Amino acid sequence: MGILDGFVRLLVGLVGQMGYFGIFLLMAIESSFIPFPSEVVMIPAGYLSQKGELNLYLAILAGTLGSLVGAYVNYALAYGLGRPFFEKYGKYLFVSREDFERACSFFTRYGPFTTFIGRLLPVIRQLISLPAGLAAMGLAPFSLYTTLGAGLWVSVLALLGYLVGDNDVLVRAYLKRFQALLVAGCIFGLALYALTRYSKRKRNQASLKQGERAL
Numbered sequence: 001m002g003i004l005d006g007f008v009r010l011l012v013g014l015v016g017q018m019g020y021f022g023i024f025l026l027m028a029i030e031s032s033f034i035p036f037p038s039e040v041v042m043i044p045a046g047y048l049s050q051k052g053e054l055n056l057y058l059a060i061l062a063g064t065l066g067s068l069v070g071a072y073v074n075y076a077l078a079y080g081l082g083r084p085f086f087e088k089y090g091k092y093l094f095v096s097r098e099d100f101e102r103a104c105s106f107f108t109r110y111g112p113f114t115t116f117i118g119r120l121l122p123v124i125r126q127l128i129s130l131p132a133g134l135a136a137m138g139l140a141p142f143s144l145y146t147t148l149g150a151g152l153w154v155s156v157l158a159l160l161g162y163l164v165g166d167n168d169v170l171v172r173a174y175l176k177r178f179q180a181l182l183v184a185g186c187i188f189g190l191a192l193y194a195l196t197r198y199s200k201r202k203r204n205q206a207s208l209k210q211g212e213r214a215l
Contacts, residue, residue, distance in 0.1 A: 020058055024066040031070025031150065033077075033093050033126060038063075042154050046161025060151070060158050067119070067150035068143065071129040075142065078133030086130065099123055100130065107131035112141055119149025 018025070023045050030036040042063050049056035078086065083104075086093075090100050103124055107114050108131070115137070118128030132142055 019054065020062040023059055023062040024069075027063045027066030027154070028070040028073070031067040031126065031129075032073045033095050033130075038067075038125075038153065039157060042157035043161035046158035046163075048161075049158065050162045056158060056162055060155050063154035063158065064147060064151040067154060068147055071115075071142075071146045071150070074127070074129035075133035075137075078130040079136060080133075083134050095127065095130070099127055103127035104131040104134070107135065112137050112145065115142055116145035116149040119146060120153055125153070 023041060026036070026041045027038060030038045030041060042059075045054060045059040045063065046056065048054045049059055086095060086100050087097060090097060103118070106118065106124060107128065110117070112132070114124075115128055115132050118124045129142075129146070
């Protein structure tokens with residue numbers, strides 16, 4: 001099925017009719033726990049921008065803000081309901097226990113920076129806000145990292161739609177390449193982040209030892 005066929009054609013029509021609010025709303029849904037691929041929103045939005053029916057920059061802004069609002073929903077639910085709720089009832093909210101534990105482990109291992117990296121990774125992208133809420137991560141860094149990560153992902157999809165949105169074969173090919181590059185970049189970023197944390201911890205330990213010797 002082509003990018004403008006069937007269900008996706010309906011979405012293109014919906015985005016065209018609702019405009020930027022439609023992009024915002026659909027991306028807010030996508031960014032929450034509801035399984036809804038961002039590709040079927042932002043790629044058509046980019047395509048409509050290429051046709052002159054939307055402004056590309058405003059479409060990216062609407063998609064980014066929608067992603068942030070959806071992330072706030074997940075954050076608030078996790079903060080208010082707690083881990084036991086999602087472990088017991090998460091499946092009724094389309095959050096499997098395996099995916100939930102994976103997101104929590106990812107956040108625990110790499111810290112708040114994962115709210116940026118996680119927005120670029122499949123599955124983790126929609127769930128990384130949950131462990132952030134459970135950990136009561138500060139809203140300022142959460143908002144910053146989420147906006148940066150979501151903005152990057154939304155921009156990639158919108159630009160892809162703008163360039164080749166009417167060619168299903170090219171969309172699929174380039175999307176795979178972009179995803180591979182983003183995953184590679186995420187791995188590099190996490191490695192650099194982990195190395196920085198490790199070096200900082202070693203320096204702190206060395207400083208403590210020097211202080212103990214001075215005493």
